[in-house]
Amino acid sequence: MTPEQQAIRQAAKEFVAKKIIPHAAEYDKSGEFHAYLLEAAKPSGIFAMAVPQEYGGLGYGPLTQALVLEEWGYGCAAMGTTLSASILSMEAVLTAGNDDQKRRFCKPMLSAGIGAFALTEPAAGSDAGAGVATAVKSGGEYILNGPKCWITNGGEAAVYVVFAATDPAQGAKGLSAFIVERGLPGFIMGDREEKLGLRSSNTVFFFLKDVRVPVANLLGKEGEGMKIAMETLDLARPSIGALAVGLAQRCLDECVKHLRKRYPAKSYPGETLQFDLADMQIAIEGARQAQHHTMSLREAGKPFSMESAIAKTLGTAVAMSVTSQAMRLMGSHAYTSEFGKFMRDAKVMQIYEGTNQIQRLVIARSVLAPPKAPAPTMKAAAE
Amino acid sequence: MTAHLTEAQQILVQRAHEFAEEFLEPIAAELDRGQVFPKALIGQLAAQDFLGLVVPEPSGVAGAGFVSHVEVVQALSRSCPAIASIINNHALCVYAIAHWGSAAQKERYLPALIKGEKLGTVAIQEAGPSLGNGPDALLATRQGGGFNLNGRKAFVRNAGAADVYLTFATIQPDAESNGVTGFIVDAGTDGLNVGPRLETMGLRACPVADLSFKNVLVTEGSVMGTQNCGSVVATQVLSVSAVAEAAQTVGIAGAAVSHAADYARHRVQFRHPIARLQAIQTLLAEIVADSHMAWLGVQHAARLIDDDAPFEPEAAMVKMFVGRLGSKMLVDAIQIEGGMGICEVVPKHIGGTLPLARMFRDIAGTTLLDAPDDFPDRLIAARIA
Numbered sequence: 001m002t003p004e005q006q007a008i009r010q011a012a013k014e015f016v017a018k019k020i021i022p023h024a025a026e027y028d029k030s031g032e033f034h035a036y037l038l039e040a041a042k043p044s045g046i047f048a049m050a051v052p053q054e055y056g057g058l059g060y061g062p063l064t065q066a067l068v069l070e071e072w073g074y075g076c077a078a079m080g081t082t083l084s085a086s087i088l089s090m091e092a093v094l095t096a097g098n099d100d101q102k103r104r105f106c107k108p109m110l111s112a113g114i115g116a117f118a119l120t121e122p123a124a125g126s127d128a129g130a131g132v133a134t135a136v137k138s139g140g141e142y143i144l145n146g147p148k149c150w151i152t153n154g155g156e157a158a159v160y161v162v163f164a165a166t167d168p169a170q171g172a173k174g175l176s177a178f179i180v181e182r183g184l185p186g187f188i189m190g191d192r193e194e195k196l197g198l199r200s201s202n203t204v205f206f207f208l209k210d211v212r213v214p215v216a217n218l219l220g221k222e223g224e225g226m227k228i229a230m231e232t233l234d235l236a237r238p239s240i241g242a243l244a245v246g247l248a249q250r251c252l253d254e255c256v257k258h259l260r261k262r263y264p265a266k267s268y269p270g271e272t273l274q275f276d277l278a279d280m281q282i283a284i285e286g287a288r289q290a291q292h293h294t295m296s297l298r299e300a301g302k303p304f305s306m307e308s309a310i311a312k313t314l315g316t317a318v319a320m321s322v323t324s325q326a327m328r329l330m331g332s333h334a335y336t337s338e339f340g341k342f343m344r345d346a347k348v349m350q351i352y353e354g355t356n357q358i359q360r361l362v363i364a365r366s367v368l369a370p371p372k373a374p375a376p377t378m379k380a381a382a383e
Numbered sequence: 384m385t386a387h388l389t390e391a392q393q394i395l396v397q398r399a400h401e402f403a404e405e406f407l408e409p410i411a412a413e414l415d416r417g418q419v420f421p422k423a424l425i426g427q428l429a430a431q432d433f434l435g436l437v438v439p440e441p442s443g444v445a446g447a448g449f450v451s452h453v454e455v456v457q458a459l460s461r462s463c464p465a466i467a468s469i470i471n472n473h474a475l476c477v478y479a480i481a482h483w484g485s486a487a488q489k490e491r492y493l494p495a496l497i498k499g500e501k502l503g504t505v506a507i508q509e510a511g512p513s514l515g516n517g518p519d520a521l522l523a524t525r526q527g528g529g530f531n532l533n534g535r536k537a538f539v540r541n542a543g544a545a546d547v548y549l550t551f552a553t554i555q556p557d558a559e560s561n562g563v564t565g566f567i568v569d570a571g572t573d574g575l576n577v578g579p580r581l582e583t584m585g586l587r588a589c590p591v592a593d594l595s596f597k598n599v600l601v602t603e604g605s606v607m608g609t610q611n612c613g614s615v616v617a618t619q620v621l622s623v624s625a626v627a628e629a630a631q632t633v634g635i636a637g638a639a640v641s642h643a644a645d646y647a648r649h650r651v652q653f654r655h656p657i658a659r660l661q662a663i664q665t666l667l668a669e670i671v672a673d674s675h676m677a678w679l680g681v682q683h684a685a686r687l688i689d690d691d692a693p694f695e696p697e698a699a700m701v702k703m704f705v706g707r708l709g710s711k712m713l714v715d716a717i718q719i720e721g722g723m724g725i726c727e728v729v730p731k732h733i734g735g736t737l738p739l740a741r742m743f744r745d746i747a748g749t750t751l752l753d754a755p756d757d758f759p760d761r762l763i764a765a766r767i768a
Contacts, residue, residue, distance in 0.1 A: 127652035150722045194727040196740035332538035335751040340584030
């Protein structure tokens with residue numbers, strides 16, 4: 001970690017301790033998104049941490065972003081999700097957009113506005129190409145129609161990346177991506193979902209009815225939607241791993257705090273408990289390294305699709321097992337306190353941004369890929 | 384699944400399934416959201432003979448016994464695990480009084496408890512690391528012909544709703560043994576106060592609170608079992624509880640896996656119902672296999688209890704098994720339903736039935752409550768090493 005990264009992480013730690021942790025339980029209970037978070041984060045510009053400096057943002061690299069997200073996950077995975085989902089939407093524009101599109105999309109983020117990534121539909125979850133939303137070109141505009149559901153930040157975003165078929169007959173290959181600004185006529189906001197976990201992260205259903213966007217809002221070319229979506233998700237998935245690692249670490253720390261209080265006389269618990277705690281830390285550290293490794297590959301410009309899927313799957317699996325185990329160690333205390341939140345949050349993280357089953361398909365594809373031609377041996381090279 | 388049951392037992396189980404579907408299913412979600420204790424249901428449960436099954440003789444119900452109790456609890460848990468939990472807490476009190484109570488105590492409490500005129504529960508846990516140790520430990524000192532109880536009990540289920548509390552206090556001073564002794568204390572006794580209801584993750588229709596005892600005076604007659612032998616009773620009660628709660632876990636998992644399988648049959652992705660995907664089939668199969676193994680363990684332990692045979696190691700094994708797998712079964716069932724699985728309220732635009740989110744919270748509650756940190760491992764190891 002560079003001194004600069006250390007300073008950024010320290011600042012994130014302080015923000016989380018002061019502004020996030022004190023509100024996490026209350027917002028979890030009400031299950032509503034609170035604009036408070038955006039207001040509190042505004043002075044730091046952290047919602048623009050992934051916005052390149054040329055567009056006025058903080059321009060943090062992937063590893064630095066991951067350090068910040070781990071701290072946010074430590075404080076509240078739901079609020080961390082608000083930040084990471086906003087970055088997800090922006091990655092789509094940074095990946096596929098032109099200079100004007102990037103500038104427009106990033107602008108709200110400079111003042112703690114957020115974005116939303118709208119791919120999922122009732123009929124298109126894991127099978128992202130099975131959607132029915134359409135975009136029909138008419139003069140200088142596209143007319144968008146169709147439903148979008150389980151959209152994180154969907155009710156609160158200033159800008160959206162919406163996927164819709166420009167050529168429905170082509171299936172996934174007919175999908176295109178569009179920038180949609182908030183407040184357009186025909187953008188019909190549906191109900192907020194009441195979720196098991198990540199409750200203060202806003203999730204909504206919405207419907208597009210003849211929503212007109214200028215052709216200048218098409219990202220890339222027609223038919224590139226699925227490619228853009230997959231590349232974006234590759235970029236964004238490790239962020240979920242980062243949030244999950246933070247969540248798991250927090251849960252372990254709180255568990256230890258509780259055990260120390262319950263058994264004040266014992267400086268060291270029995271081996272069973274010691275080993276349980278050690279196993280939890282082993283899992284967390286492994287997931288953390290997997291995620292940092294992915295970020296390093298990305299920074300070095302190397303392929304990281306498999307590693308990205310591993311970072312998300314491992315991170316969220318570890319969060320699930322560590323939170324479950326911590327609750328088991330705390331027994332009744334965990335059940336009748338705010339600890340349930342950790343476990344509920346972890347469960348949702350195994351599902352969103354591509355279920356862990358879909359990640360396994362991505363990973364298995366790499367595992368099963370035909371072996372590359374072996375590097376020439378010394379002897380062969382000499383000959 | 385029920386091949387080994389007698390006809391009378393099968394009738395009871397059938398009745399439980401029908402009662403759950405007709406009366407519990409429709410109100411379960413509402414009870415959870417409102418955190419309502421369903422007082423009016425207690426009479427109905429008694430009328431169905433569900434409140435005294437653990438004590439065949441005094442209850443006089445055909446087919447009664449622990450085997451029937453776990454069957455009924457399993458059936459009710461499919462619809463509303465919180466109600467099953469209320470019954471389990473009550474049953475522990477009934478079981479203990481029937482096994483260790485004096486003739487007078489049995490006469491005074493059992494008929495009323497079995498008929499549902501009174502609701503019972505047990506109050507064992509304390510905030511400290513073990514009974515009698517900790518600043519808030521429940522202590523008993525001799526006063527007149529009886530005892531004066533002072534201290535607190537933690538995480539008491541059915542708290543506030545119960546009329547009868549079976550609790551365990553440590554007699555002070557006591558040089559001979561650890562002094563833990565069972566006491567039956569009626570709700571409303573001077574100095575006995577129910578703390579604020581604790582916010583629980585699941586089983587929300589079953590109230591959980593701390594009990595505080597401040598100069599609660601009880602007579603010699605309220606001592607349950609032999610003085611200073613309360614630890615043995617408490618351990619046995621916890622063992623019985625482990626088996627009964629495992630039945631709850633199996634019921635929840637059974638309902639969840641049916642729900643997830645139903646969803647998988649209807650949810651089309653990649654042009655086919657996802658139930659056709661091998662990955663989904665494996666998840667379903669694992670849940671069913673885990674839950675089946677847990678159920679075999681429950682049934683075996685229940686038969687041992689009915690036979691008056693030693694059953695604690697078996698109960699501990701069941702507790703260990705469901706402790707590890709209970710929540711995992713719901714983690715996986717929800718995974719099958721994806722976004723639908725994590726909805727507390729089924730979205731209007733999707734349609735559907737009961738959400739799994741509540742079952743996830745309920746199963747966590749079932750496996751977490753009454754979980755002294757090292758209870759199962761130590762007990763099992765002690766028998767072989």
